[in-house]
Amino acid sequence: MMHNKTITELSAGLEAGEFSSVELTQTYLDRIKLLDKQLNSFITMTPELALEQAKNADAQRAAGNVGLLNGIPLAQKDIFCTKGVKTSCGSKMLEPFISPYDATTISQFNESGAVMLGKTNMDEFAMGSSNETSWYGTVKNPWNTDAVPGGSSGGSAAVVAARLAAASTGTDTGGSIRQPASFCGITGLKPTYGRVSRYGMIAFASSLDQAGPMTRTAEDAALMLNVMAGHDLRDSTSVDVAVPDYRADLNESVEGLKIGLPKEFFSEGLNDGVAKVIESAVKEYEKMGAIIKEISLPTSKLAVPTYYIIAPSECSSNLSRMDGVRFGHRCEDPKDLSDLYIRSRGEGFGPEVKRRILVGTYALSEGFYDAYYVKAQKTRRLISNDFNQAFDEVDVIMGPAAPSTAFNIGELTDDPITMYLSDIYTIAVNLAGLPGMSIPAGFSNDMPVGLQLIGKHFAEAKLLNVAHQFQKETDWHLKAPTAFK
Amino acid sequence: MQWEVVIGLEIHVQLSTKSKIFSGASTAYGAEPNTQACTVDLGLPGVLPVFNGEALNKSVMFGLAVGAQINERSVFDRKNYFYPDSPKAYQISQLYYPIVGEGHIDIDLEDGSQKRIGVTRAHMEEDAGKSLHENFQNQTGIDLNRAGTPLLEIVSEPDMRSAKEAVAYMRKIHSIVRYLGISDGNMQEGSFRCDANVSLRPKGQEEFGTRAELKNINSFRFVEKAINVEIERQMEILEEGGSVTQETRLYDAEKNETRSMRSKEEANDYRYFPDPDLLPIVISAEEIEAIRKTLPELPEAKCTRFMEELGLPEKDAKALTVDRDMADYYEQVQQSIDDAKMAANWLLGDISALNNKKGLEFKDCPVSAEQLIGLLKRIKDNTISGKIAKDIYLAMFEGEGDADAIIDKKGLKQITDTGAIEAIIDEVIVNNPGQVAEFQSGKDKLIGFFVGQVMKASKGKANPGQVNQLLMQKLKK
Numbered sequence: 001m002m003h004n005k006t007i008t009e010l011s012a013g014l015e016a017g018e019f020s021s022v023e024l025t026q027t028y029l030d031r032i033k034l035l036d037k038q039l040n041s042f043i044t045m046t047p048e049l050a051l052e053q054a055k056n057a058d059a060q061r062a063a064g065n066v067g068l069l070n071g072i073p074l075a076q077k078d079i080f081c082t083k084g085v086k087t088s089c090g091s092k093m094l095e096p097f098i099s100p101y102d103a104t105t106i107s108q109f110n111e112s113g114a115v116m117l118g119k120t121n122m123d124e125f126a127m128g129s130s131n132e133t134s135w136y137g138t139v140k141n142p143w144n145t146d147a148v149p150g151g152s153s154g155g156s157a158a159v160v161a162a163r164l165a166a167a168s169t170g171t172d173t174g175g176s177i178r179q180p181a182s183f184c185g186i187t188g189l190k191p192t193y194g195r196v197s198r199y200g201m202i203a204f205a206s207s208l209d210q211a212g213p214m215t216r217t218a219e220d221a222a223l224m225l226n227v228m229a230g231h232d233l234r235d236s237t238s239v240d241v242a243v244p245d246y247r248a249d250l251n252e253s254v255e256g257l258k259i260g261l262p263k264e265f266f267s268e269g270l271n272d273g274v275a276k277v278i279e280s281a282v283k284e285y286e287k288m289g290a291i292i293k294e295i296s297l298p299t300s301k302l303a304v305p306t307y308y309i310i311a312p313s314e315c316s317s318n319l320s321r322m323d324g325v326r327f328g329h330r331c332e333d334p335k336d337l338s339d340l341y342i343r344s345r346g347e348g349f350g351p352e353v354k355r356r357i358l359v360g361t362y363a364l365s366e367g368f369y370d371a372y373y374v375k376a377q378k379t380r381r382l383i384s385n386d387f388n389q390a391f392d393e394v395d396v397i398m399g400p401a402a403p404s405t406a407f408n409i410g411e412l413t414d415d416p417i418t419m420y421l422s423d424i425y426t427i428a429v430n431l432a433g434l435p436g437m438s439i440p441a442g443f444s445n446d447m448p449v450g451l452q453l454i455g456k457h458f459a460e461a462k463l464l465n466v467a468h469q470f471q472k473e474t475d476w477h478l479k480a481p482t483a484f485k
Numbered sequence: 486m487q488w489e490v491v492i493g494l495e496i497h498v499q500l501s502t503k504s505k506i507f508s509g510a511s512t513a514y515g516a517e518p519n520t521q522a523c524t525v526d527l528g529l530p531g532v533l534p535v536f537n538g539e540a541l542n543k544s545v546m547f548g549l550a551v552g553a554q555i556n557e558r559s560v561f562d563r564k565n566y567f568y569p570d571s572p573k574a575y576q577i578s579q580l581y582y583p584i585v586g587e588g589h590i591d592i593d594l595e596d597g598s599q600k601r602i603g604v605t606r607a608h609m610e611e612d613a614g615k616s617l618h619e620n621f622q623n624q625t626g627i628d629l630n631r632a633g634t635p636l637l638e639i640v641s642e643p644d645m646r647s648a649k650e651a652v653a654y655m656r657k658i659h660s661i662v663r664y665l666g667i668s669d670g671n672m673q674e675g676s677f678r679c680d681a682n683v684s685l686r687p688k689g690q691e692e693f694g695t696r697a698e699l700k701n702i703n704s705f706r707f708v709e710k711a712i713n714v715e716i717e718r719q720m721e722i723l724e725e726g727g728s729v730t731q732e733t734r735l736y737d738a739e740k741n742e743t744r745s746m747r748s749k750e751e752a753n754d755y756r757y758f759p760d761p762d763l764l765p766i767v768i769s770a771e772e773i774e775a776i777r778k779t780l781p782e783l784p785e786a787k788c789t790r791f792m793e794e795l796g797l798p799e800k801d802a803k804a805l806t807v808d809r810d811m812a813d814y815y816e817q818v819q820q821s822i823d824d825a826k827m828a829a830n831w832l833l834g835d836i837s838a839l840n841n842k843k844g845l846e847f848k849d850c851p852v853s854a855e856q857l858i859g860l861l862k863r864i865k866d867n868t869i870s871g872k873i874a875k876d877i878y879l880a881m882f883e884g885e886g887d888a889d890a891i892i893d894k895k896g897l898k899q900i901t902d903t904g905a906i907e908a909i910i911d912e913v914i915v916n917n918p919g920q921v922a923e924f925q926s927g928k929d930k931l932i933g934f935f936v937g938q939v940m941k942a943s944k945g946k947a948n949p950g951q952v953n954q955l956l957m958q959k960l961k962k
Contacts, residue, residue: 081531094530101524103531200531206761235533236763314761317563320574321528325627328530341567364565364756373758 002027003163004480007072007220010166014061014071021061021071025054025115028073032117032164035484038145039162041155043078043136044086045118053115060113067113068227074109075165077156078119079126080211081200082106089202090122090134090152093322093329093348103200104232105169105211112227117165120155124350125319126176126204128152129422130412133352138409141184142481143447147406150180150422156214157184162484167215167224171201173208174307175401175426178438181214182401182450185440187467187477188214189221192458193433194239196225197232203318205311206237208430217477218439218467222246225460241458249461250468255289257466260394262297265425271404273444278400281441281451284473285398285466293394297386302379303428304420309363309376310431315353316360322348355416384432387454396466397454400425401438405447425452435460439467440476448476487688488723490716491696492651492681493643496658497636498668499612499676500543506611506635507534507577514674518617522629528572533762536561540635541766543667544584544609545776547637550661550783551604553588555773559608561763564755569627570614578638580757583608584766585637590661591785592653593803602654603642610636631675637667643682643693648712652705655679656807659705660784664809678703683715685723694719695729699736699743711736715743787812795825804833810848817854822861831861835875839882852881860888868892869899873945900947903955906939909947910959913938924960932956 002024005013013019029047036042050073057071081087081099083106088094102110109116123133131139131154139154141147142162149158153170157180160168170177172190181188189212196211203209213224226247231240261282266275286292324330324344331343349357363372390397402422412419429436434457438450451470455463471477505512508525525532548555560582563575585607591599612634617626639658645651659677662668670677684696699715702708714736719729733752734743782790784806791802806812811832819828836857840850860877863869869877869892880891892898900906913935914921924931932953939952 081529087530089530097530099531100529199533202530203762234535236535237533237761313758317565317575317756317758320565320567321530321572323567323569323574325569326527326529326572337569361756364758366754366756369756369758 003031004485005166006217007069007166007215007223008217010072011070015066021054021057021073021115022051024071025050025073025117028117028165035162036164038483039140039142039158039164040137041121041139041149041158041162041164042075042118043088043090043121043134043155046085046116049085050115050117053110057113057115067111068223069109070113071115072113072166073115073117075117075120075156075159075168076106076109077153077169077171078122079171079202080106080169081202082116082119085119087119087202088136089126090124090136091348091350091353092135093345094202094327095135095329097328099200101200104197104234105201105228108227108230114227120153120159120168122155123152123176124353125202125315126152126171126173126209127315127352127356129175129179129419130407130409131155131180132409132413133350135350140409141406142484143185144406146408147447148183148409150183150402150406152176152180153188153214154180157181157186157188160184160186160214160216161481163480164484167213167220169211169224169228170214171204171209171211172426172430172436173204173210173311174430175423177212177214178401178426178436178450178452179423181438182452183406183448185448185450185476185479185481186214186216187218187221187437187439188212188450189225189437189460189463190429190435191225191229191460192239192435193430194237195241195435195458195460196228197230197235197238199232199234203314205314206318207314208307208311210430218437218464218471219247219250221437221467222250222464225464229460244461246461246464249465252465252469253289254285254466254469257285257290257396258394259285259290259292260295260390260397261292262295262300262390262397262399264297264300265399269403269421269424270400271444274400274402274404274449277442277444277449278398278451281470282398284470288469288473295390295394295397297383297390297428299379299382299386300428303383303431304424306376306379306383306431307423307427308359308420309372310380312356312360313363313373314360316357316364319349319353319357324348352416380431383428387428387432387434391456396462399452399454401450401452402426405444405449429454433457435463437463437467439470440479441474442476448479486724488685488720489688489690490646491643491684491686491693492645492648492712494641494645494651494654494682495680496639496641496655497678497680498639498658498662498670500540500635500637501666501668502537502539502543502635504537505633506537506540506609508633510633512634514671516630518626518628519630522614522632526572526629526633528574534577534760536763536766537635540609541584541768542776543635543665544607544637545768545773546665546667546780547607547639547662548585548588549773549777549780550665551588551590553604553607554586555768556582556584556586557768557770557773558582559584559766561609561760561766562757563760564757566753566755568613569625570616570629570632572614572629572632576611576613577760577763578610579608581759582765590654590657592650592657594653595649600644600650602644602650605640605642607637607639610638612636643684648709648716651681651712652709655705655708660807660809664781664783666781672703675703679708681708681712681715683712683719684729685716685719694723695731697729697731697743698733700733700746702736707736707738710738710741711743714741718743784809784812791825795819797825797829801829801833805829808847810846814847814854818857818861821858822865824861824865827861827864831857835878839879851884852878856881856887863888863892867899867901867948869897870945870947870949872940872949873897873899897946900943901951903951906943906947906951906955907959909939909942910952910955913942914959921960932960935960
């Protein structure tokens, strides 16, 4: 079945002429039409654009001009501005927003010859861990449609798990790629901050946001990252570091690899079933010759509170441009300027977004700024130092991506603190700007569990190599939810 | 009670970069609304700012020109507030770490003495767009062409003690930015604007009184008037035993009054924090030194040089060097005709008077330096008299061409032929026997009368030196 193939296999099939991109694209479009009703993973479908891109891809291939992702049907998170296409960011606020320009990431995929099937559902403005804050409805987990897919890149994770696209993109501010990847049993990579351009990616928390691939395998993630990574003159925070071929080191042995297990990641709050899966995954690495060391990240308990100062502070400012003046939702018949602002924003934003804007506005207020924002920046540095020290001793850090498997829809909506804690193992990585991955490592109560891999700055190639070696020895990443095989 | 006035100024200078401070859109003035606002200037979702290094160079030049500390690391902060002409709902500015630290300038007071005024800091920021209230029925139009134009905000110490001192400071800053070529300084177009903080305190008291901030004043004349009416207003309140409210006030030039815009309680909490989209601006000591080498000669140095090298009196040297356009023009003319005094007299006399009368900035004077050189050369070689030259200057001002062409066309060539001048003199003597007798009986002052008569008879073309000399000879006979 075409839809069960990885990007690497699909590329081989296209090259061998077994099928065309148009056929492949049509297959996915048909599957989405048939199956996505159960999941709600797309906000916008772009079938006409997809078929046109597929046709072009086929023509390009015939002409011998074969881009890295020629003809491969992908789904893009609805956070990336896409020229001529609705870019809603999961919000009512941007329901009417048709972007007049392409995000750098979108341009890169276009240049690689990839096909865009549509824009995936997400937590509103990427604020959420369950996809329940989306104005376009909750996405359901393909492994159990009563459960959440995780968030904020829940639509992108569900799409890949359900084989509704060959791969997708996500963005990760505090775990928004890795946590849904874990919940949906797929491979998700958050690159080093600055590795992938943020231009055209609607900002949540600018100093933390980073886009990355969501795929079935590490090999596919490497291929996707080859397209996405690179310095962008339009993003001052993107870093001018050479982009390697991320596939080059996939087959390096992990023998002698030093793996650190932070004891703080295996203590109170971690679900037993998840702990067991992670332990056995670590044993698998031990069998492959890796050296396991217990390490400590003593400030990691500060990560969640630090994050919930910095991210809301930045978002309170980033989202101010959604004012009903130039684009997006505008209230009916505003009676004056203040009414225009208050009603447009009051109507356009959902409760979680409002909560974070309020928290951030408060934290940045005169008289509170030093106590909150400045202090959070200091603890952020401590968290980062912890990682640097750990990486003096080990090559890669491993642990769970999330404390539990996917919880049920509605289970945590009235408990934002517990919801926030579902990102407890991922958030510190964003604060330190490090690359992190989640790869399928097993199941607990029939729901997938993700193993998190954390690397040094710009060590994406190492993470992909370590992940690929695991996927050569195990088949967790090949498992598909029964209803979507 | 005796009150002392305390004034501090915040001057916003538009830096003359070709493109905006954080986008590639043009900064040219006067385009159709919103034709120079790109996706970044519009604050669309997802766009990011990229800093224009030209704004840094220009800001550093200013800092060096006022003897200020240049901060090798400066940081952009977001100043958050909602307003329709602020597309992102925050302005990118520098609060905590500005590019330029403490410096100073010296201003000239009316009594001829100098006073040092401290510059607290200067920082880079982006300008806002404009709200257009005309031509939109019950609505407001927004023009974002100006949004993102680079500004340097120059903050002074509260060192000024009168409106006149404030104007002198503002003029000096204007002169410096024009010399440096970092701004066109055009006040009508808003390239140079000023906010004034004004307060009063009992003479001798150290503590400052409560201040009012006068917003957005865009001419030297209005600054003086606005400050003076504000001083009067505050003095009245204080004299009656009241207290001044800390607030922002607007100056209404038509009514010549200031009125409250918002009080301290209504003031925004701007929630400044470092802009996470931009890296800190880092400039090395070497780079700063390289910029220092590009600094042009500044007004004070030029003034000293004019006095020392050209022997100009201080008053003239100062007047010639306030405006860089005038100073450059002067130097060109002076070098060409090799007569510092003559060139200075022309520029500070007739040319300035005519420009002022016509309300022209020096740079807009229609007579080029080359044209003036052509004219002055004809005075020096006695082709025309100084008096005729003034008429020719007027003709050049009106666009009638170069001096030589006008002299030819109007037959203004000076009469230097001794015989011809003698003939006119003889006629004047014959026609004025009474005055001749008076002169010869010792009324020397009458020489002026005879010169006048001869010049008149020659239609101003007789060479005045020769006329004088020949008259003396003939009358003394």
